[in-house]
Amino acid sequence: MAKKAPSQPALHKVIMVGAGGVGKSALTLQFMYDEFVEDYEPTKADSYRKKVVLDGEEVQIDILDTAGQEDYAAIRDNYFRSGEGFLCVFSITEDDSFAATQEFRDQILRVKNDENIPFLLVGNKCDLESKRKVTLDMSQRRAAEWRVPYVETSAKTRANVDKVFFDLMREIRSRKLDEQKVSNGKGKDKSKRKKLKCCLL
Template sequence: MGKKTTQEVPLHKVIMVGSGGVGKSALTLQYMYGDFVEEYDPTKADSYRKKITFDNQPCQIDILDTAGQEEYAAIRDNYYRSGEGFLCVFSICEYESFQHTQEFKDQISRVLDDDKVPFILVGNKADLSQRRKVDPREAAARATDWNCQYIETSAKTRQNVDEVYTLLMRLIQERKQSAKERERKKKKGKCVIL
């Protein structure tokens, strides 16, 4: 028949990773609803979807808030496979949570076999800078090693919360666009000789 008149709204799948208690759920809930939740049960894994306007275009963001606890490690691989971009979160007040980011990065790289997946290292709880245990230069150096950006956030004050999700969606969108371009060039490059 004719062209489709309803255009499908793009969906960007974001996955939150990091140790338990670093504020993944608090960041997600602050972004989704503008609420700061002080007390929160350890997450099993919660999924949130929101329609937003991104670069003047409607789209949807799907956020999977994974559990930081080790007992859920077995199901984590399946989550990673479904992700298009990752926010790897640690608490600036907990050095151990920063050390664990390496394990998350390694697991994601292993499962996806892809070092170019959109990824941002996030130091959360910036409002508690007086309790800081992670030097921002060390975190920035790790991000440079990983070829990604490092951003400090606060789910409590909303510092950089929108920015970190927007940046990740931009990276996801750019990657999808370049994949489409490669596909288009591949199709163009094929010719049939009769």
């Protein structure tokens, strides 16, 4: 085969948000390296990048795993600004972590100023069913209210781990395609002030 310089695979930027200890890092590391890390103590946000095949197309996923210690609003806002999609994680065994998802959602919407940002609500630790405090019904109601998908995962058993990352990438991808259509069509997007050259086909 003749070697053509391949175009760079599309890059999708995913941000993990959620209270401390809900398993954001465990999910990220399970997705990246197929390993379960029980006691991971993140002190800072970590960034990971991996090539994956999404519906037959090679893409790159860039995952920013926020550590939960982002008390500085400016730093947090910067993270949120850079993200194209969000996995908002709580633990089904902790009411507080579920309550915290509302605050994360509000902060993201404030920074993004966009109700339709690609976003999944993720109930982690579904292997601990006997310790469940957050019912499926509560979680699904909140997701319905926000008009976002809800998925339960277990970083330990790997249940739905790939699913949440791939589902979110699909949302990001379709969002980007919609934006391209808008900018190719009407050029409504304010950030694209440059004149769009028309080429007649």
